[in-house]
Amino acid sequence: MISLVEVSHAFRGRAGAVEALAEVDLEIGEGEFVAVIGRSGCGKSTLLRLIAGLITPSSGRVRVDGVMVTRPRPDVAMLFQQPALLPWRSVRDNVLLPAEILRLPRPAYAERAQELIETVGLAGFEKRLPHELSGGMQQRAALCRALLHRPRVLLMDEPFSALDALTREELAGELQRIHMDLRPTTVFVTHSIQEAVLLADRVVVLSPRPGQVRKIVEIAIPRPRSFGHNAHLEEVTEHVAELHELLLT
Amino acid sequence: MRTPRVVAPFFGVVGTVAVWWLATALFHIRPLFLPAPPDIVSAFRRQPAYLLHEAWATVTETIIGFGIAAAAGLGVAVVLAASRTVERALLPLFVALNSVPKVSVAPLLVVWLGFGPRPKIFMVVLICFFPVVVATMAGLSSTPAELSDLVRSLSASWWQTYVKVRLPWALPQIFVGLKVAVSLAVVGAVVAEISNPNRGLGAVIVLSGTSFDTPLAFAAIVLLALISVVLFYLVASAERLLLPWARAITG
Numbered sequence: 111m112i113s114l115v116e117v118s119h120a121f122r123g124r125a126g127a128v129e130a131l132a133e134v135d136l137e138i139g140e141g142e143f144v145a146v147i148g149r150s151g152c153g154k155s156t157l158l159r160l161i162a163g164l165i166t167p168s169s170g171r172v173r174v175d176g177v178m179v180t181r182p183r184p185d186v187a188m189l190f191q192q193p194a195l196l197p198w199r200s201v202r203d204n205v206l207l208p209a210e211i212l213r214l215p216r217p218a219y220a221e222r223a224q225e226l227i228e229t230v231g232l233a234g235f236e237k238r239l240p241h242e243l244s245g246g247m248q249q250r251a252a253l254c255r256a257l258l259h260r261p262r263v264l265l266m267d268e269p270f271s272a273l274d275a276l277t278r279e280e281l282a283g284e285l286q287r288i289h290m291d292l293r294p295t296t297v298f299v300t301h302s303i304q305e306a307v308l309l310a311d312r313v314v315v316l317s318p319r320p321g322q323v324r325k326i327v328e329i330a331i332p333r334p335r336s337f338g339h340n341a342h343l344e345e346v347t348e349h350v351a352e353l354h355e356l357l358l359t
Numbered sequence: 360m361r362t363p364r365v366v367a368p369f370f371g372v373v374g375t376v377a378v379w380w381l382a383t384a385l386f387h388i389r390p391l392f393l394p395a396p397p398d399i400v401s402a403f404r405r406q407p408a409y410l411l412h413e414a415w416a417t418v419t420e421t422i423i424g425f426g427i428a429a430a431a432g433l434g435v436a437v438v439l440a441a442s443r444t445v446e447r448a449l450l451p452l453f454v455a456l457n458s459v460p461k462v463s464v465a466p467l468l469v470v471w472l473g474f475g476p477r478p479k480i481f482m483v484v485l486i487c488f489f490p491v492v493v494a495t496m497a498g499l500s501s502t503p504a505e506l507s508d509l510v511r512s513l514s515a516s517w518w519q520t521y522v523k524v525r526l527p528w529a530l531p532q533i534f535v536g537l538k539v540a541v542s543l544a545v546v547g548a549v550v551a552e553i554s555n556p557n558r559g560l561g562a563v564i565v566l567s568g569t570s571f572d573t574p575l576a577f578a579a580i581v582l583l584a585l586i587s588v589v590l591f592y593l594v595a596s597a598e599r600l601l602l603p604w605a606r607a608i609t610g
C-alpha cells in the first residue's frame with residue numbers, strides 16, 4: 111500500500127542543508143499497522159509528512175497504492191499531535207469538515223459522523239465547542255474527523271503525546287479497536303515503546319540524524335492486546351526490552 | 360461571601376470623585392481652574408438639550424467614521440493578505456502613512472472637505488483605518504501550522520482554506536483592531552471638531568474656553584468619556600456574542 115524507496119530528505123537551514131532522512135526503504139502492506147519510533151529529531155514526522163504528500167522528498171520515491179506521491183491525496187488522512195479542531199465549530203461540524211472540503215454528500219456523512227462520534231464515546235457532546243472538551247475528548251473528535259471519509263491510509267503523528275498517561279492508554283485501546291474494525295493502513299509515529307508494542311504489527315526503529323531504518327521489529331502478539339495484565343506478558347516484555355535497547359544505543 | 364465584580368470599580372470611581380471634590384473645597388480652588396463635581400453637574404443641567412444635541416453630532420460622526428474605517432480596513436487587509444506581492448508593494452506605504460500624525464492634517468481637511476461633518480468623519484476614518492488593517496493582516500497570517508497542514512492534507516482549495524480556516528481564525532484579532540479603533544474614534548472626531556469648531560462636543564469645549572466657562576468644558580469632557588466607554592463596550596460585547604470561542608484561543 112505504501113512504499114518508500116531510497117527516500118532522503120534534507121531541509122534547507124541557515125547553516126546549510128540539514129539531513130532529516132537518509133535512504134529510507136520501507137514497504138507497508140494494506141491494512142497493516144506500523145509504528146515508527148525514534149528519538150526526537152530522527153525524522154519521524156518528516157517521514158509521515160512525505161507519505162502525506164505535504165512535502166516532497168529531496169530524492170527517492172514515495173508511492174501510495176502504486177502512485178507516486180506528489181501532493182496530498184484525499185484517501186490519506188492525518189492525525190496530528192494537536193487535535194487541530196476549528197475552535198468555532200461544534201464537534202459534529204469539525205468531524206464533518208472533510209466531507210465539506212471534499213464536497214461529499216452531507217446527509218450520508220452526517221449519519222456516519224454520528225456513528226463515529228458514538229464509537230469514540232462522544233455522544234451527547236456533538237454540539238459542544240472544542241474548548242468545552244478535555245484534551246482527550248478533543249483528540250477523539252479529531253480521530254473521528256480523520257476517519258470520516260473512510261481513508262485507506264491513516265497517518266498519525268504522536269497523536270496521544272499531549273495527553274495524560276491514563277487518557278493515552280484509553281485512546282490507544284480505542285485506536286486498536288477501530289483499527290481491527292476498519293483496517294485502514296496505519297502509520298503511527300510515537301515516542302512510546304509501550305504504545306508501539308500494543309498497537310503495531312511491525313515497529314520501525316529510526317536512528318537519529320539523519321533518520322535511517324535501524325531495525326524493523328515484528329510484533330506477532332495476537333489481538334486484542336492490552337496494557338498491563340495480559341496473556342503474552344513475556345513477549346511484550348521482551349519486545350519492550352529489545353526496542354529500548356535499540357533506541358538507547 | 361464574595362463581593363460582586365462591580366463593587367470595587369464602583370468604589371474606585373466614587374472615591375476618586377470624593378477626593379477631587381474635597382480638594383476643590385479644602386484648597387478653595389476656583390471653578391475657573393478646576394470645577395468641583397457639582398459645578399459640572401449644574402453646568403450640564405443649565406443646558407442639557409444643547410449639550411446632548413452637540414454630543415449627538417459627535418456620536419454620529421464617530422460611528423459613521425468608524426463604520427467606514429472598519430469596512431475599508433477589512434477590505435484592504437483581505438486584498439493585501441491575499442497576495443504576497445500586493446502586500447509587499449503596499450505595506451510600507453501604509454506604515455509610512457500611519458506614522459503621519461493624523462492630527463496634523465486636520466486643518467487641511469477643512470480645505471479639502473469644507474466645514475460640515477465630512478472633515479470630521481474623514482478624520483475618524485483616518486485614525487481608525489490603520490489599526491483595523493494591521494490587526495486583520497496579522498490575524499490572517501496567524502493561522503496555526505497544524506490547521507494549515509490539516510486542510511492541505513484534505514486537498515482544500517485556496518478559497519476553502521481562506522473561508523473555512525484563515526478568515527474565521529483571524530476574527531479575534533480583527534476585533535482587537537476594532538477595539539483599538541473604536542477607542543481612537545472619539546479622539547479623531549474631537550480633534551477635527553476642535554480645529555473646525557462649528558458642531559459637536561469639540562466645538563463646545565472651544566467655545567467654553569473663549570467664555571472662560573470651565574465647568575461647561577468639563578461637562579463636555581465627561582460626556583466624551585461616556586461616549587467612548589459605551590462605544591468600546593458595544594464592540595467588546597459584540598465580540599463576546601459573536602465569538603464565544605475567542606477567549607479559548609487567545610487566553
